[in-house]
Amino acid sequence: MMNDLFAIPVERLQGVGSSKAGELHALGISSVGDLIDYYPFRYEDYRIRPFHEVKDGEKITVQGTIASAPVLQRYGRKSRLTVRVTVEGLLLSAVWFNRAFLQEQLAIGREITLTGKWEQRRRQLTVAESEFPDKGTAKTGTLQPVYSVGGGITQAWIRKTIDRALTQYGAMIPELLPAELVSRHDLMPRREAVMRIHRPENSQEGQEARRRMVYEELFLFQMKLQAYRAANRKQPDGLAHRVNNEEIRAFVGGLPFELTDSQKQVINEILADMKRPYVMNRLLQGDVGAGKTVVAAVSLYATVRDGNQGALMVPTEILAEQHARSLAKLFEPHGIQVGLLTGSLTERKRRDIIASLQMGLLDIIVGTHALIQEDVFFRRLGLVVTDEQHRFGVNQRSILRRKGMNPDVLTMTATPIPRTLAITVFGDLDVSTLRERPKGRKPIKTYWVKHEMMDRVLGFIRREADAGRQAFFICPLIEESEKLDVQNAIDLHAQLRQALPDLKIGLLHGRMTPAEKEAAMGTFAAGETHVLVSTTVIEVGVDVPNATLMIVMDAERFGLSQLHQLRGRVGRGEHQSYCVLIADPKSENGQERMKAMTDTDDGFEIARRDLELRGPGDFFGTKQSGMPEFRLANLVNDFAVLEQARDDAAELTAKEDFWTSPGYARLRDYLLREARPQGEPLD
Numbered sequence: 001m002m003n004d005l006f007a008i009p010v011e012r013l014q015g016v017g018s019s020k021a022g023e024l025h026a027l028g029i030s031s032v033g034d035l036i037d038y039y040p041f042r043y044e045d046y047r048i049r050p051f052h053e054v055k056d057g058e059k060i061t062v063q064g065t066i067a068s069a070p071v072l073q074r075y076g077r078k079s080r081l082t083v084r085v086t087v088e089g090l091l092l093s094a095v096w097f098n099r100a101f102l103q104e105q106l107a108i109g110r111e112i113t114l115t116g117k118w119e120q121r122r123r124q125l126t127v128a129e130s131e132f133p134d135k136g137t138a139k140t141g142t143l144q145p146v147y148s149v150g151g152g153i154t155q156a157w158i159r160k161t162i163d164r165a166l167t168q169y170g171a172m173i174p175e176l177l178p179a180e181l182v183s184r185h186d187l188m189p190r191r192e193a194v195m196r197i198h199r200p201e202n203s204q205e206g207q208e209a210r211r212r213m214v215y216e217e218l219f220l221f222q223m224k225l226q227a228y229r230a231a232n233r234k235q236p237d238g239l240a241h242r243v244n245n246e247e248i249r250a251f252v253g254g255l256p257f258e259l260t261d262s263q264k265q266v267i268n269e270i271l272a273d274m275k276r277p278y279v280m281n282r283l284l285q286g287d288v289g290a291g292k293t294v295v296a297a298v299s300l301y302a303t304v305r306d307g308n309q310g311a312l313m314v315p316t317e318i319l320a321e322q323h324a325r326s327l328a329k330l331f332e333p334h335g336i337q338v339g340l341l342t343g344s345l346t347e348r349k350r351r352d353i354i355a356s357l358q359m360g361l362l363d364i365i366v367g368t369h370a371l372i373q374e375d376v377f378f379r380r381l382g383l384v385v386t387d388e389q390h391r392f393g394v395n396q397r398s399i400l401r402r403k404g405m406n407p408d409v410l411t412m413t414a415t416p417i418p419r420t421l422a423i424t425v426f427g428d429l430d431v432s433t434l435r436e437r438p439k440g441r442k443p444i445k446t447y448w449v450k451h452e453m454m455d456r457v458l459g460f461i462r463r464e465a466d467a468g469r470q471a472f473f474i475c476p477l478i479e480e481s482e483k484l485d486v487q488n489a490i491d492l493h494a495q496l497r498q499a500l501p502d503l504k505i506g507l508l509h510g511r512m513t514p515a516e517k518e519a520a521m522g523t524f525a526a527g528e529t530h531v532l533v534s535t536t537v538i539e540v541g542v543d544v545p546n547a548t549l550m551i552v553m554d555a556e557r558f559g560l561s562q563l564h565q566l567r568g569r570v571g572r573g574e575h576q577s578y579c580v581l582i583a584d585p586k587s588e589n590g591q592e593r594m595k596a597m598t599d600t601d602d603g604f605e606i607a608r609r610d611l612e613l614r615g616p617g618d619f620f621g622t623k624q625s626g627m628p629e630f631r632l633a634n635l636v637n638d639f640a641v642l643e644q645a646r647d648d649a650a651e652l653t654a655k656e657d658f659w660t661s662p663g664y665a666r667l668r669d670y671l672l673r674e675a676r677p678q679g680e681p682l683d
């Protein structure tokens, strides 16, 4: 039984004392079951290859005969041991570093297998490992698993220990998948697959084992998501908003523009969700400039009209201020009070705001992360909207729940999530998509230029300024050094002032005080500065429709999605807009990104290419994304399996007898133990 393996502590294995057990715990391994489930991430290939096929620089294993007496050279404590070996009738030299003790074993005529790196030019093999067939070989001819290890745990030790665990307990590895799925997809039984993944006899077998385990991993993941979802659906513990359609229509009628069909449709989806007595957990995705803010505004309006409060959470103070300003303009005529809560408020101001929230004097609060945490309480929170990749995690939802609140949640993102990821990462979310941009928008023209063309770039700025338009000039990004970013911005600002003395050039960077930032942003938004030199602090969300020119310096340093975000700061009004990427033409992967940017301004296409270039792990920028981490599956390569697994899981959970039939007992047990995505209990 599966449970049994997880109940056996690793200390039970021979060779695992308390200190080794401690090191294993640090790798997340505490039971024999955990150890057996600790899969290798690749294999070291010790299979003997035909020598004539080997290419320069490859790591190879060859078998040959020693053909000369060994030569040992010593350099202080270091040494170099050389011998000639015949392989397939050809002579090569084999070299060992710091293995002087091997000298006496290298007898002429003796057979030897060598693993190492081949250097074609010098016809030399730098030996990493060697074995003598007359003494019996352990590794030659095999694929050796390579595990992720650390601390006091070595590759050799973990191989040996996992081997022992498999020999001793392998027979207890249970089948988890329903028999019908195993046979439908012609999968290896679980016990065999686990054995083979650790000790594949050949690569065909290793691949079959991997196929089985990848399917299982993705299937179980989908089962968890779907079971979680089903369980959540059953509990009508959310707020059933009462929505008056007439009121909503009147509010929409008072907006300064007509909503696009796409905006109307997603608003309908959101309001329908808000009316239900379940907690809404909906993702709104729409390309930059698609008009998500107004969708949020209508939803917030609906919650306030029903007697609740609404919160809008954003990633930066600049955005918070921008949204607070525009929402206040929109809502104040309706007698709706909007407040702003950010980290830079004075303590006194902050306490004022918090008190007003608690008493219900404020209807809508806009702010950064701190908004929903710590000492902030609401009188009656009905809806939380989070903007721009600020994913509202399950943990945050449980913070609110602990405060006795169970608001509906709308998450907005401009990083369109390819369907691949949407069904994995956001499998527990409902998704709405804004497909069209507001009418009359012209596509942004994008150019890729070299640094030598700076004069023309300056001319471009002047032309737009003369036409009454404005420009952003983004400074190069120095990874991990905000200080250098800031210095770049200051330098570029000085250069532009010199080159364009009659234009007003503003400056914005992360080391400025909040008041300075607000002033810089404010004068630019008001049209009082022609050019805003900025670090990436304006990357997301900033909305200045009169800005028509986005220039990015050293564009090859930016990721594709980031460039697309930056470009999205222009093209927000009726004027033709431009994006100029100043990039080094020699930068190799930069080229692909520049090409993607000039090829298309469709955010979905950009996201797809970004995923291709960077792989899913990096897609959202590391950890905070909430991307699930898989042991074996790779979301790009194993996508077809993922879709299959999702369909199979849906089919199974919909079955009448899934929750009762003894045939699924083991799978149900597993789900009951594991169905806690991101650590939140099911209740």
Ligand code: ADP
Binding pocket: 257, 258, 259, 260, 263, 286, 287, 288, 289, 290, 291, 292, 293, 294, 414, 438, 439, 541, 543, 545, 568, 572
């Ligand atoms: P994003 O989806 O990137 O957050 P915004 O909500 O900031 O986009 O909207 C971009 C710009 O388009 C804003 O200036 C907004 O006022 C304007 N806008 C939004 N919807 C429409 C519409 N239906 N018609 C015309 N302009 C619109």
Ligand code: MG
Binding pocket: 292, 293, 387, 388, 541
């Ligand atoms: Mg926005």
